[in-house]
Amino acid sequence: MDTLGTLSQTPFDLIVRKDIAWDFSEVPVHFVEHSTPLVSYLWATISAGATPIESFFIRALLPTLETISGDPKLERDVKAMIAQEAQHSASHRKLNDHLKAIGYDIDGIQAHFKRILDRATDGLSPLDMLGVVSAGEHGLYSIAHIYLASATLRRQIHPQVDRLFLYHFLEEAEHGAVSHDQYRYFFGNDYAHRLRTAFRARFVFSMLNEGIELAARGFNHRITFKDRCSLFYYKWIKPGPFRGMVTRLLAYISPWYKLGFSHEDLDKMKKWNEELYAR
């Protein structure tokens, strides 16, 4: 493999899994076992948001792809990553259709996501967009590792939904460094630019909260103080995926940020891939 003289930090060629059949027919409204339905609404919001966010990533990555020259490995990584993202979008669409059929306001949540994405990227050039995508992708890479490593979190989610997130997050873990490599191809180590564009990606956090509110409204669920406390406990304490994310996001904004793959990471990815195909 041509790993010399490339900006790619991915020590393997990415594969695009197109052979997975999905079945979401048994997924109930409250598909996460928890004392508050808001936790199910949170994961439904993440799935609903996956479609507009993936299209946004693809739209941002494509315009600069053709201008990459002299680095075939990087070019191959970016193309494969785009193909993976398109496949994620298609797979989430299937779950989203089911969620919509059982009463989730998927259209309302997605329209909201699109509005926020437009606002977050207003006035940015195609190259600036790479910075936003690189930061956003690092957020996804972070949540992917937290999800895959947390047995408690995964056990609470309905197995048909967990399988989708296992697949999606495995591929996020695999292409974790690609958009940052593409970004560095154009910007090198321009730290000020990295910070400025990463700051634009902060909207994702508030988008999730608003998605939860929209889902609750769609079900005429009046959010109580107890619901909010339980959701807070879930997000930040146990299993605490947001707490884990903040630590990893801070790593991205450090001037020395670098994303590599250890042997341990590669072993884990092999295990997750086996689990995906065993189910």
Ligand SMILES: [Fe+2]
């Ligand atoms: Fe994705």
Ligand SMILES: [Fe+2]
């Ligand atoms: Fe991704």
